[in-house]
Amino acid sequence: MHMPHQSSAASRDPASLHSPNTAHLDLIDLHRKHGPLVRTAPHVVSVADSAMIPLIYGATEKFKKPAFYPIQCISWRKQPAMNLFSTRDPEQHRVEKRKVGAAYSLGNLLAMEDQIDSCTRLFCDRMEEANKSPIDLGAWLQYYAFNVVGEPTFSQKLGFLEGGQDVDGMMKAIEGMLAYASMCGQVPWWHNVLLGNPLLTKLAPAMEHWNQVLIFTLKAINSRTELQRDGELNDAAEQGADMLSRWHNVKSTDPLKMTTRDIIVHLSTNNHEAMAKMRAEIDEADGKGLLTHPIRYKEVTAHLPYFCAVLKEAMRLNPSVGLIMERHVPPQGANICGKEIPGGTIVGINPWVLNYDESLFERPESFEPSRWIDGTKEELQGREHILSLNFGAGARGCIGKHTSLIEMHKILPEMYRRFDVKLVRPDEPWKTTNHWFVQQEGLICTLAPRAQH
Numbered sequence: 209m210h211m212p213h214q215s216s217a218a219s220r221d222p223a224s225l226h227s228p229n230t231a232h233l234d235l236i237d238l239h240r241k242h243g244p245l246v247r248t249a250p251h252v253v254s255v256a257d258s259a260m261i262p263l264i265y266g267a268t269e270k271f272k273k274p275a276f277y278p279i280q281c282i283s284w285r286k287q288p289a290m291n292l293f294s295t296r297d298p299e300q301h302r303v304e305k306r307k308v309g310a311a312y313s314l315g316n317l318l319a320m321e322d323q324i325d326s327c328t329r330l331f332c333d334r335m336e337e338a339n340k341s342p343i344d345l346g347a348w349l350q351y352y353a354f355n356v357v358g359e360p361t362f363s364q365k366l367g368f369l370e371g372g373q374d375v376d377g378m379m380k381a382i383e384g385m386l387a388y389a390s391m392c393g394q395v396p397w398w399h400n401v402l403l404g405n406p407l408l409t410k411l412a413p414a415m416e417h418w419n420q421v422l423i424f425t426l427k428a429i430n431s432r433t434e435l436q437r438d439g440e441l442n443d444a445a446e447q448g449a450d451m452l453s454r455w456h457n458v459k460s461t462d463p464l465k466m467t468t469r470d471i472i473v474h475l476s477t478n479n480h481e482a483m484a485k486m487r488a489e490i491d492e493a494d495g496k497g498l499l500t501h502p503i504r505y506k507e508v509t510a511h512l513p514y515f516c517a518v519l520k521e522a523m524r525l526n527p528s529v530g531l532i533m534e535r536h537v538p539p540q541g542a543n544i545c546g547k548e549i550p551g552g553t554i555v556g557i558n559p560w561v562l563n564y565d566e567s568l569f570e571r572p573e574s575f576e577p578s579r580w581i582d583g584t585k586e587e588l589q590g591r592e593h594i595l596s597l598n599f600g601a602g603a604r605g606c607i608g609k610h611t612s613l614i615e616m617h618k619i620l621p622e623m624y625r626r627f628d629v630k631l632v633r634p635d636e637p638w639k640t641t642n643h644w645f646v647q648q649e650g651l652i653c654t655l656a657p658r659a660q661h
Contacts, residue, residue: 265601271535275396532556
């Protein structure tokens with residue numbers, strides 16, 4: 209095999225590695241030492257070249273998803289049920305995306321912005337109730353995110369913000385699923401003898417009976433049905449504007465287009481000077497009457513350019529995906545970074561590696577929002593192109609991208625408009641764990657209401 213003669217992660221001095229859960233940081237170091245191609249396993253190559261994004265993740269899907277992804281599907285009636293994320297079949301992905309894609313468009317999501325606003329109000333109310341007591345802000349922002357999903361999807365809140373806790377162990381279950389995927393995905397054939405073992409459906413209860421994500425989704429659907437029967441749905445649901453109504457209408461008009469299984473599968477699928485400048489911008493826009501209560505998405509994108517730069521810089525420094533987004537090189541092979549890579553090799557790009565590439569971002573470890581404002585049009589577009597990989601690229605880009613962006617553009621400026629946010633232990637390092645997605649721990653803060661707001 210004509211593989212690139214680069215160092216592998218296995219050959220590196222173990223003492224120099226960060227920890228078993230910091231693969232994203234180790235990979236940054238390896239690429240800085242060995243260049244744009246690093247072999248991390250006998251048939252796996254990590255790529256650090258933004259010019260390769262269209263080749264590897266192009267819309268034509270010549271580089272298909274490998275076995276890492278199907279292990280992250282759910283089980284429905286004792287059979288694996290592939291969702292948009294887990295399916296390897298490009299045609300199945302196109303068919304399934306046509307069923308639900310429109311509901312996740314920016315326009316349709318913004319049409320339900322009033323429902324998201326109700327979650328924002330509830331979040332702020334809960335922060336005021338905390339009365340400057342230390343809270344895990346990371347956990348509370350996750351509660352907010354789950355409630356935001358509930359409003360446009362089911363036309364009801366899911367209880368995370370109301371209870372200030374992980375409802376039905378949903379967040380813990382997802383964390384466990386990601387941990388399993390991050391480890392088993394490195395040797396995906398293990399899945400066939402572990403959770404993917406067909407004997408489990410005979411020797412143990414069906415996965416539907418213990419898969420917490422599926423239980424949660426079914427519970428939400430059933431609750432929604434009860435509200436509909438009792439005439440207690442909100443205006444959006446009555447008008448058929450929420451996602452479940454849209455999908456139900458598709459199912460009713462043509463059952464072949466949207467089945468109950470489809471609905472289940474698709475529903476199973478975050479420096480003092482900068483802070484001061486950002487808050488001053490928010491206060492100035494607020495004083496001019498440019499911001500409503502709560503803040504609307506388009507108000508932020510139109511009137512808060514520095515906040516948007518801060519958000520982009522935070523996303524650059526802390527992208528969600530912490531492993532390479534794997535793809536199979538097509539049978540005929542491919543030229544990647546000047547090397548002939550054989551067909552069947554797994555290749556992929558880790559967003560952390562590009563985001564910390566010194567040739568793409570000067571002083572990459574520094575928090576510099578100005579890099580998203582200063583520069584030529586071409587330079588800014590190039591940086592935006594690299595940052596967009598945080599959500600994937602091509603036909604398999606994250607369908608929930610707009611949901612995430614709307615949440616962040618709304619809750620964060622609203623929070624800084626209404627509260628002084630301070631870290632309780634500012635000198636302690638921020639702990640992160642790489643379980644496929646990089647999760648932070650210990651974001652303990654106090655939120656003090658600002659008198660004028």
